[in-house]
Amino acid sequence: MKILNQLLFTGLLIFGISLQSSFAQTEGAEKPIFKISGKITEKGSEDPIPYAAVALLEAESGKSIAGAVADFEGEFIITNFGSGKYQVVVSLMGYESFNTPVLTISDSNPSINIGTLSLTSDAVALQEVTVMGQRDLIEEKVDRTIYNAENDKTLLGGDATDVMRRVPMLSVDMDGNVSMRGSSNILVLINGKQSAIVATNVSEALKQIPAEEIKAIEVITSPSAKYDAEGTGGVINIVTKKNNLQGATLNINSSAGIRGSNLGLNASLKQGKMGWTLGGFGRSGYNILGFFENNQLVTNADGSTLNIIQNADTRSNMLFGRYNLGWDYDIDKYNFLTASVSFGVRNMRNNQDDLFTETFAEEVLVSSLLRDVNVNNLSNNVDVNFNYTKTYEKPMKEFSISSLYSQNNQTNDFINSLYNGTFDDIVSRIKNNNLGRNQEFTVQLDYVLPIGSGKDKILEYGAKNILRRAQSDFSYFEAEGADGEFVEVDNPTLSNEFNYDQNVTAAYTSYTTNFLKNYSLKAGLRYEYTSINADFKTAESETEIPSYGLFVPSLNLSRKLANGNMLKAAYNRRVQRPFLNFLNPNVNAANPQQISQGNPLLDPELTDNYELAYSTFTKGMTLNFTTYFRNTTGSIQPVRTVLEDDIIFTTYENIGYEKAYGVSIFSNINLSGKFSLNGSIDTYYARLNNGLEDPLYAASNEGFVVSGRLFANYSLPKNWQLQAFGFARGRQVQLQGFGGGFGMYSLNINKQFNERRGSIGFGAENFFTSVFTIKNELQTPTIMQQSTIGMRNMNFKINFNYRIGKLSMEPSRRKKRGVTNDDIKEGGDSNGGANMNNN
Template sequence: MKTIIHNIFYTLLLVAISCGVSFAQQAPPAAKVSGALLNEQGKPLDYATVSLLRASDSTVVKGALSNDAGVYVFTNIKAGNYIIKASVVGYQKAVSKSFAVPANASQVTAPALNLRTGSTELKAVTITATKPLIERKIDRTVMNVENSVLAAGNTAMEILERAPGVTVDKDDNISLKGKQGVTVMINDKLTYLTAAQLATLLRSTDGSTIKSIEIITNPSAKYDAAGNSGIINIKLKKNTQSGTNGSITVGGAKGQYWRDNSSLNLNHKQGNLNVFTSLSRGDNKRGHDLRLNRVVTDSLGNKTYFNQRSLMPGSNHYNNYRLGADYDLTPKHTIGFVVSGYSNSGTDNNDTKTIIGKQFGVADSSLHTTSVIKQTYKNFALNLNDKIKIDTSGQEISFDLDYSKFKNNSNAFYYTNYFKEDGTQQHFPLNLSNQTPSNITIYTGKVDYAKPITKTIKLEAGAKFSSVKTDNDLRAQKQDSVTMAYLNDTTRTNRFIYNEKISAAYINLNKQFKKTSVQIGLRAEQTRSTGNLIGFTPVKRSYLNFFPSVFVNQTLSDKHEMSFSYSRRIDRPGYDDLNPFVYYLDPYTFSKGNAFLKAQYTQNFELNYTYNKTVNVSLGYSRTSDAITELILSEGNKTFQTNDNLQTQTGYNINVNTPFTITKWWEGNINATAFYLGFKSDTLAGSKFNDGQWAFQGRTTQTFKYAGFRFEVMGDYQSALTYGIYKIRPRYSIDMGLSKSFMNKKFNVKASCDDIFNIRRNDLSSHVINNNFDIKQKNDTRVMRLTFTYNFGNNSIKMREHRSGADDEKGRVKGAN
């Protein structure tokens, strides 16, 4: 530890000296000669052998290799006349015209060289390299789903449920290593949505368009500070091969209902231009069976028993599109744009029967509620990006401008009939209707800069501004028992407008020692927000926060490596959670927001050990203050859901992840996590609350290969756990899949079955703070799938992987549904 502290001190000292030197007056630098190598299509050639020769006698002065941008550099070159000679396998050698390096020159650009394809063509060689399903990197865990059998025909949500350490609860809240507050990104673009909106987006994202899922448990200062348990980044496929190519995917599935999906991916790359597009559509219908038993005790101690069963089938139709292009103005300068969006619709048909009595099984009265909820979701997003490689040392700057517009609408109809003990109608039915248009507009702009100060010190800095406005308008009506007309219901109608502006800046310093690397970062975020429930006093907030981060990586030997990381994070309340008005679901169940809900702050610590670049063990500790927690509380004989700040949430976890290979045809991965979550509050519903529990989560994947077939089996288990006031029961399942390629791997067939024994459930209960309820629910989890994929076009080996400009980021969106 003393050595590490010394290393950190020397890092800061060297950075200070280097920065000081960069501002001091310096002598003119020695001459630097640089240039670029291109093929016949104008595409850069990487790892070519380049020689600098004297023009007078062709004596070799220096040699070099071109980088992945086709650029080569020679330093400390004396004045004189020179020529460039280049060669690479598969191309004819090329020699440039003579050029001069003046005596007082600091930098000279050599004439561009275009290499022609060799006259003797090599026979086609097929190189097959399959990435492991689970891959551990220094700062993240990667789930490579692109070639996984289980990914075929699944949506992004269904794939995400299989990621290491990830769980999705009954309300589609995503947890990582037991903790909620996960930030979900798509292609490095932040998508802060409500759980319902995020679930809709992920269910509308075809699994065949996904390349990998990255799990970052402790992000650096470069990332937004939101998300107390880390970041999940879903990387979509982007074809980078030359020419025109693409793929078509068609799939069908059968659970309780039929499902289908299809997608088209196209890519055209010629010279400096790369154009790509993807279209996907699908229909998903799913079942959901919920049973709720609750006991409500009034102030006199009298108990009322509610026995409720809800059948909640839902359907979703999605149409997604994405179109973009990158253009290399020069080998160092890339501009690009991406247009994306969707037009989705969904319908929920709920049928709920509730028996009310003095004990379970004995009915004093009952009610029957049916509801039809029709929703539409539309989104248009535009990203403009610009990336400039300032020099060959790695200095670069990138810019992003983003605009995104969401337009969601919901029409809901609720019909409730009341019955006496003998089954006759008790009184006039309660018939309600809601219209909930929601408009969300986001503008963001960001800049990122990176500069290697020395060979071992690198500086990263950037700034970002985002502006978000969400307008949620709840228009409610109630049927009049006399006129039978639907009249405006002022007790439920409301309009909530939320504006938020966040200004942020960050700096990261990286220092590489012989066997130690250190990164120190600091991010500052200024938040200004106004929540306005029309007719009430607006709630305004303005606060400045600092978010430090530290990463230390120590190589102990060729096979042993350790790292330590620390970061401070924030989670701001969702817009719908701040809306204080009441949303009724039925006469005895409703939800309401909390306008005074505060942001929560988390301190994250993590220690990692890696053996042989494969086996990884991590220890983590986190402490969250003002933890935002979902609560279910009682109000008379009614039950309502809301959110409040608990005093603290404490978490400990240990994770073990290891791939294994038994034979050349049998390999797999094991991921196991043990974690403790504890919650404490001295003022929860007027009483003290202190509860927690150790839990275990295990997941294993087995892959078998034989005669061109690929068979996968995935088993998942999560023990009972405590989350806030909820006691969540164990859950487990087994998935299987089989795939085979034909026609020289252009045509692929995949068959799979999720939850093959139909045992995956989401059951929970609560018996604290006057709660006494049990929930048993079964989703439509056993689904059989068959998917066909055809790849077409130019599939030649690419020369380099072209990357687009800046990392795309989407601003925060938290609209109420």
């Protein structure tokens, strides 16, 4: 908890500095506020250029005084300087630098809007371009928060899970499960698209994306009607690195450490109107050792109690790979085609060695059992995209057709070996084979129409259809001894085939307008109709699941205040459909004392989100306050009961509600051109109730959940860079207990060489903590369980990156579109039960 306390102290310090700055400004209100603003566009197309570096130099000495980074609309504001004569210099890779004439700032002329600055494309070698200033790691936009992962060198050798841990408003547990402001029901997109691999298991999909391939993470807490209605917590869009380059290049990146290694190769070729990309990487994990301890007290119907104690050593090995081939073609000035094919594999093998179970009745030992458990979680996936985009002479007018076919094949098997009474020989074995397949075919149409001659009124509408089929073929086998032949169990509950077909048809319209000079409004309405068919192979009749339609409204309102400050208010309704992880009827008995099973009859859950946010900028500091309320009805919650032999059985039901009242504070401080510091504190008060009246099963819980993060970056001379990161999350409130808190930290030093073509660095993670321990607690009227999970997560690594080839920049002419699917509520494991990886 030291890390959490330090983060809380840092957050309070940031808040105090902000208040002090605000009071200082109030006391000195008679002093003018000096400001220079403007907008950056591309010469010829007049499209806005985002993320350009803007530096303010003293006219006489050329010394850098202040700076800024253009936002997504190309607009910038420079503050934090005094009166004098200055020049504004704009720089961006692939464009010629732009120098303004000398500007005079005085008490009588404190604010200047220099209007539109047009940059000219400059087709020079990338390594010859120097970008002035340091781009912000985190940016606040009107409707989203953007984490620029490409500027974070501590991520080298990591994956998307490591990136997510650094993003404000997001929390990632030790298993890689992501939540946004306390909700794990989120829409996860990759470049605006969702594939079947993400639909099957978000946490595992994130481990397949190397951090070096990620350009930015966009967090959208109040999505408009254009986005699918699913994802009660909001939308996360992972933006991978793209380019509009001419020529050929090959990039090699690798990392080797005591817990894992990776190797990536990425090539691109762009000649004229046609471009190709070919990429691939592999990532392995090893020496992932840990342990768990479990103590559960079960009360039987007759009032007697049993105390069951379990412990085991754990070890895991993993091997991930992903390969992609992309193609794009500029038919002419207004018509574009893009296509891509990607393949992925994931092999994870988890072992529980010497799973020792002792059962006590009234403090008398009843039995002692020893087991070995081997779990294989293997999958492969393929995604095929084809998109057509048509633009028009009128700026921002666009029509697009996007299609996606995606298939994910998953194998989740386990073998449970039971030893004899003397623990010398294996007396029997149980095997569960669970073959799963998730297929999707999606077609989407989008049309963007600016109204009038300006860009302040935009009408968007579109339609979409998703055909999805999920299959689960599961069976149980028994064998005698260590070498006996496995025989299938003749029981339709344990051996069966489940098919789940889902068709979602949607249409939306959204209208954006600016009014009263400083106000912006984005309102939309979406309608979705869902039909479902589900059946078991051995059942006499189909499982009846009714179709349903939903209206999903959204409203976003913002007001620009003085000095670039902004106030935002938003409301939206979200829906979360359950999918295979919750529906899968396969019985997961990897740990025989805690078995779980999905429920094919689950309905979707509905959530209403309300949000109010304020962003301010003062003396090199960006400060954002957000308060929100989230109300979920028909919440999908686990229901735990005690079966014969004192086994805890977990399934899922649409019961109860979840309410969350939260506050998020985030700040980014640029102390100098070389040192930056940012951090955030997220806290919410959760109230959960399953709505049941039977005292044996009724459950409710409430309490605060606090998390925080801190990131520091320092640029050293001679192309050296030092970065540090820390994250901590306190105890998490759950319906029937609490999830333990944990913290993580890392340090990285990096050196660029050969005109920044290559870099080499050294990283250390959790170097003062040999073992992480997380304590979880479960409480019901009949069950009391306390478990401790341990993980040896200390890691030291060497990072290397090198680019071969010479490229020149071609100005971007359009924004690529793609399919954006999200129809699932993630949770549990891939067998439909609670997470049993460490039980």
